[in-house]
Amino acid sequence: MKTRLLGNTGITVSELAFGGVEIGMPYGPGVRSETDMLQEKEALSLLRTALDAGVTFYDTARMYGRSEYLMGKAFRNRRQDVQLCSKCRHLRDASGTLPASAALESRIRSSVAESLSALGTDYLDVLLLHQADEEILAHETICRVFQDLQKEGLARAIGASTYSPAESEWAIRSGIWQVVQLPYNLLDQRQDAVFGLASEKGVGLVVRSVLLRGLLTERGKDLQAPLAAIESHIRGYATLAEANGISLPEYAMRFALARPEVSSVLLGIDRQEYLKQALQCLGKEPLSNSLIAGGIPFPDPEFVDIPHWDRMGWLT
Template structure:
């Protein structure tokens, strides 16, 4: 398993990061059978044995933090742990004042440290930093203060929109950004070079687009006909040049040198082995890389799977 440096953090992280949401709570499209506790712990330890050292979790991921804490007892120095704070906005959608905000973030971190059975986290992130949060001086103040106290080595944000990525990079505050990026939606790629120049580490999620960029075929609603056409174009490339679709999707993301790690949701050992196998062999050729960029979906804002699900399109 190759490792890349996560921006100015200096952390050497595995190219595949273990996404911990699916071991902690039901998640994703369709039915989801979670592993039992013993199986989840064995899976996490097996990932370390196979060279994965970067693990992503969050306070909102159910039992995920606690399972990682149990799995990594005695081998904390072998893993890089990233977790996310509880959501910062209240039920009314407002960001609390400095005092309340500080108390919320500190309490969230304390619970995470207890769950993870550690006295520090390598990366502590805002769980969905929208433009309101990114522009809020109290949020910045609280996270910089908490970083200076020693239990948080680096701070970062998880975002959805390109403008949020651009703002996070421009601020000069955040050490790493977790963002969605895949063959279909390459919009955040416009920010990669700037992030690299500013020393901001890039962690990519949604590389398989919630299973769309796999051999699994969804029955697509008529409203998604154009989406299906693009998926088929990529599927043709995958079938011609790669062992499978996820290998193609993973290698496309890692072809970008600014990307430090690709986050993959893993809840079974077979998925762990498959994710690692996707790195084997030659990297993406320049010719396929250029082709892949040229056929990206033209309107990334339309690629909202949660919205499709709500509308009954999936």
């Protein structure tokens, strides 16, 4: 497993980051309840197998059910071997409003305390805002509390999980947020616009949605009619990958890692076979120029919206 520096944080992470949402709560296609998930013993075995294989970077969140607890239990005696990234609870109330300053600070600090307790550690390597928008990124109290937590040694680095390129750019330019986790994949490459800026500012980039909830795998076939153009575009990637002797998921992962600004690629993993497949994709020579050039994004990237497709029932 190769490693990369996480921007200017001084933290070195594995190129593959283990995404912990699937082991913590029902999430993803075909997972409707806890009965569809790994049991605790299996999840612990999966986490330890990943670490033994060289995966040292683990992403979780207060909102991910039992994920933090499982990681804490799995790595109880190996804390020094892993980099733990967790995300604060959502900060807006049910109406979408941010609470007053004192309540906001209390919510952040209690969330971090809960994360540390569940993970069985006294510090996080990376503490992220969860679903950060520009108001949250710029909020004086939020910025101050996160910086205070870092000064107190509770987080080595602070950052934000963003969605739009505008949010990512604001975070990178702020001089406050040192790590940005953002969506990027073959179909939707809009965040490419901020990569150079992140490198210039020394901000570490962690890429998620690389496989687009599994659509950039064998599951990207026989999609419903509204996604016919998406399926056709995916078929083009698959044909190009096959012609070059690699699988579509490998193409998708290595395409993201071909960008030197990217520190790590985040994959949600909840099966030993998925871990094995991911590991087989890494540690290879850089992607060929023809494969990089062939990674043409979908012509309407704003249409690449998994939550919208879910709401419309197009992924069932």
